[in-house]
Amino acid sequence: MSAPTSRTSAMLDRVLIGLALAIAVLAPLVLHSAYWLRVLILICIFAIVNQAWNLIIGYAGIWSFAQLALFVMGGYTTALMSLNLGWSPWLGCIAGAVVATLASMVIGIPSLRLKGAYVFLLTLAFHEIFRNLFILDTDQRFGGQYGLQRFEKWNFGGEGSVEKLTRTYYVALALLIVASLVIWRIIHSPMGLAFRSLRDSEAYALSRGVPEYRFKLLVYAISAFITGFAGAFYAHYLGSISPTNLDFNILMTQMAMIVIGGWGTFFGPILGTIVVKLADEQLRDFEQLRTLIFGAAMVATVIFLPKGLVAPLAALKNRLAAAIDARRGDADPPAA
Amino acid sequence: MSQISLVIYQGLVLGAIYALMALAFTLVYGALRFLNLSLGALFTLGAYVAFVISGQLGLPAIAGIVGAFVLVGLAGVGVYQIAVRPLVGRPGWEIASIISTLGVGIVIQQLIQLVWGPRNQAMPEIVSGNLRVGDVLVIQYQRVAVVLVSLVVMTALWFFLTRSRHGLAIRAVAQNRDAAYLNGASVNRIFMLVMALGSGLAAVAGVLLSTVLISLNPTVGLSYALRGLVVTIFGGLGSITGTLAAAFIIGLFEAFVSVYLGEGWKLPALFLFLIVVLVIRPGGLAGVSAEERT
Incomplete structure (x- = not known):
């Protein structure tokens, strides 16, 4: 591709991204219905999780299937903090992100030395363990099969459900944009380059001294942090979290x-x-x-x-x- | 003492079923180097085929087992043609084929649900009657029959793989695809054969399990596919002897957990066990070398 084409292409990229952002910002004003706002909020939350999942599965070549477990763990963390300690939702979101990050290290340290099918199975195993532990929880600390309810829901002010949901939507959209920017930075950092080289030619990348295991752990942790945060945000949006989320x-x-x-x-x-x-x-x-x-x-x-x-x-x-x-x-x- | 005998009895029955399921994974992985995640759904499909043949048409149990093996084996060839063959050899095809076979598995499972409904169905017994040993252990002839069928199938598979030309070709492709191809093995036909065999084995495992559970439903395959995968990985992907040993160890372990800790702890305990194993011995029982763990 010649230089002018790529410059035009980059300009078009900017125009299209701007257009998409404009549509995203204007959507609530046009749709103005509680139903559509709920759909849009869920799209934002799941887009964050999927961006974080794609970072590890699509770019870093880690076939992890524990993403939903980390997401739900973020939700449970903030629910417990809110119910037992009366923490504010934002503090709970950070706690959820931190707990998900720690959990990702528990999963990642044994799993990420392995490859391919082994990573797939081990991470799926963690997913199943978490799901079963929540369901099996007989002393009801985690609410058993019904999960946790009746904790604080988001309140960004506003009158009426449409206005309230519109504000929640803008917060969710802002989170999606921030998460996407962070992931963009990682993909276009030297670490992102290292991952693409590992994915495309592993032997060459390793021979050039790419510290595969350390990089994988790091990107796994970043992905888990974003996912845990999204999970906590989701829990406070619904006001409940349960094993059915898994x-x-x-x-x-x-x-x-x-x-x-x-x-x-x-x-x-x-x-x-x-x-x-x-x-x-x-x-x-x-x-x-x-x-x-x-x-x-x-x-x-x-x-x-x-x-x-x-x-x-x-x-x-x-x-x-x-x-x-x-x-x-x-x-x-x-x-x- | 009687508790121990219960553990051994249950463990052997489970092990016999897991062995078939794990052999299905290991055969396909050994020859094609990918995880065929449609096997969970094919496992369920096998159980339903036998349910129709023996339960609804009233034919003998052996007809149900053979019918499930043949029909689901053909379905396995279909899965290969639709979801695997277009991907073989593409860059990154291992993960692509995991996703596409998972997708096909979902489709099969949903179709089963559409045809037979989501509720439990009663599975007919193979043999009735039981034998009381001591005060805890009751040996059902049904379960003895299950173990016998599994042993017969495994023996037949062993003879097929070691004594027949096709079996030789399968092992040759598993060891070195290019060399086997250069020596005249039709790799594509071997892949189809392996997919048919693997799917057939999964189907027989599904029939046997549902006769033990005396019921079947469309989602039964998922958790047993996971167990089959655990056994496969524990045994060492692609190793047949390792897989057999692993199947009985896992069967006994699961029976032990369910007798002493309760049913609900089976899966979590199993996965914790697997995680510990993979940290200590990443190659599994058969000790696959580090380069092969891809």
């Missing part, structure tokens, strides 16, 4: 979001979250079919669109950039 179907839906959007791409998880969540809402009346459709869509995407839905969109954008370049080239040839 259901296999939910894990699969999250997976479908990343895969359909495009794993290993920056915008893929966000796009996938929006597409799958909206489809999910449309299919509400077909409880049975919806898991089937997501499963089939996941298989079809892996086979026909390995980079997910962002790939054709990116191709479209590049063609547009080329077209702009061609027109500009006719009118005003670039200076040599």
Whole structure:
């Protein structure tokens, strides 16, 4: 690709991101319904989790399936802090993020020395252990199967449910933007480069002295911190957290979001979250079919669109950039 | 003392079923180097096929087992053609095939639920009657039959792998795909054969388990697929003898936990056990070397 094309392409990137942000900011004013605001808030929260998950599964090559466990752990932490110690939700969010980070180290230290299928199974094992421990909790410290309820919900002021939800949505959107910026910085840092080199040519990367294990632990911790924070935010949004948040179907839906959007791409998880969540809402009346459709869509995407839905969109954008370049080239040839 | 005999009895029955399930994973992993996560759903499908043949059509139990093996084996070939074959050889295909077989598994499980409904169904007995030994242990002939069927299937598999040309080709592909190809083995056909065999084994495991549980439902496969994976990894991915030993060790361990700690602790204890094993001995029982742990 020649230099002017990539410059136009970068400019188009900025225009498109600006457009997407504008739509995200204006959406509540246009939709102005409690139902749609709830959908948008959940999209923001799950997009954060999926971004963090994609960072490790798509970029760092860690096939971790403990992401939902870390998310729920953040929620339980803040719920317990709120119920027992009366902590404020924001403090609880930080506590949730810290606990999820510590838990990720408990998972990561034995798992991340291993590879591939072993990581997949060990992390899934942790997921199952957490789920069972919450359900088995007979002395009701964690509320057993019903989980924890009746703790403080977010209150960012405002009158009426639409106004309240609008404010919560803007906070969630801000969190999504911050999390995405952090993840963008990591991907484009020397560490991100190291990960891509590990993913694409492991032997070469190791021979150049990339400290694989330490980097993996670090990125796993960062991902867990973001995920735990999102989990705590989610718990205070719903005002409840329970082991059903760890259901296999939910894990699969999250997976479908990343895969359909495009794993290993920056915008893929966000796009996938929006597409799958909206489809999910449309299919509400077909409880049975919806898991089937997501499963089939996941298989079809892996086979026909390995980079997910962002790939054709990116191709479209590049063609547009080329077209702009061609027109500009006719009118005003670039200076040599 | 009687508690111990209960543990051994239950452990042997579970081990016999886990061995089939784990052999399914290990055969496929050994030859194709990927985890076939559709096996959990195929396990359930096998149980439903036998339920239709023996329960609803009233044919003998052996027809149900053979029918499940054959039909689910064919389904396994279908899974290979649809979800695995287009991916083989692509960069990063190991994770891609994990995701696509997981997706296919979800589809199969949901289809089972659409056809037979989400509720439990009663599974017919293979053999009735039981034998009382001492004051705690009651040996059901049903479970003895389950262990016998599992042993017969494993023996047949062993003869197939060691004595037949196709078995030789499977082992050759597992050891070195390119060399096997250069020596005239049709790798694609071997892959299909392996997928059929693995799926068939999972199906028989599903039939046997549901006869032990005397019931079946569409989600039974998931937790048993996880157990099968635990056994496979513990045994050392791709090693058949390691897998067999691991299946009975895990079966006994699970029976021990459920007798002394209670049913609910089975899965958490199992996973903690696996984590400890992998930290101490990452290659599993068979001791796969570090380079092969990919």
